[in-house]
Amino acid sequence: QVQLVQSGADVRKPGASVKVFCKASGYTFIDYYMHWVRQAPGQGLEWMGWMNPNGGRTKYAQKFQGRVTMTRDMSINTARMELSSLTSDDTAMYYCTIDVYGGDSFDHWGQGALVTVSS
């Protein structure tokens, strides 16, 4: 079955960077774009961008341009999202997610990775 398993919680200081990993299994890794979505505590869902594992092309939300990098490691079927210049506003749960049904929606999600930015 399709599974997305994310790396664990992380604590970072303001100004630092964080990497969140998403290991895919149960499907052919290059078949589906990998999207990243975050949710700050008590807030709504926020789409961050996508990465096409087949070639590595990316598209980022304007808000994160210049600060986010989405890549993949084909050898281990893992997507990576790196966010730099962290502030307390980046404290959030970060999810990876894919569209398998082809309905322009997200039908499989990782369990989430909590990133806390604190001095």
Added chain:
Amino acid sequence: SSELTQDPAVSVALGQTVRITCQGDSLRSYYASWYQQKPGQAPVVVIYGKNNRPSGIPDRFSGSSSGNTASLTITGAQAEDEADYYCYSRDSSGNHLKVFGTGTKVTVL
């Protein structure tokens, strides 16, 4: 600011019908999908495309669209439907960017 606007909260009596709306320019051209999120859990898609339910989603959930508004209807709301609901679609720029709605908290009375 978000390009898909939802009412912050709605309430519905147990067994009654509730409609949640999502407004945005991009909805004139693209379908919305809808997500249910309960506390401490990842979102779950309940409606996608014109009006498609993934396997396991009860048929009391349905979707529709008209003009710049997409709607999610729960017919015969159950206690377990109490959750946050988000719409999602492409943004109005057409540049392969996506956006979530602001979210609606549904309370079942």
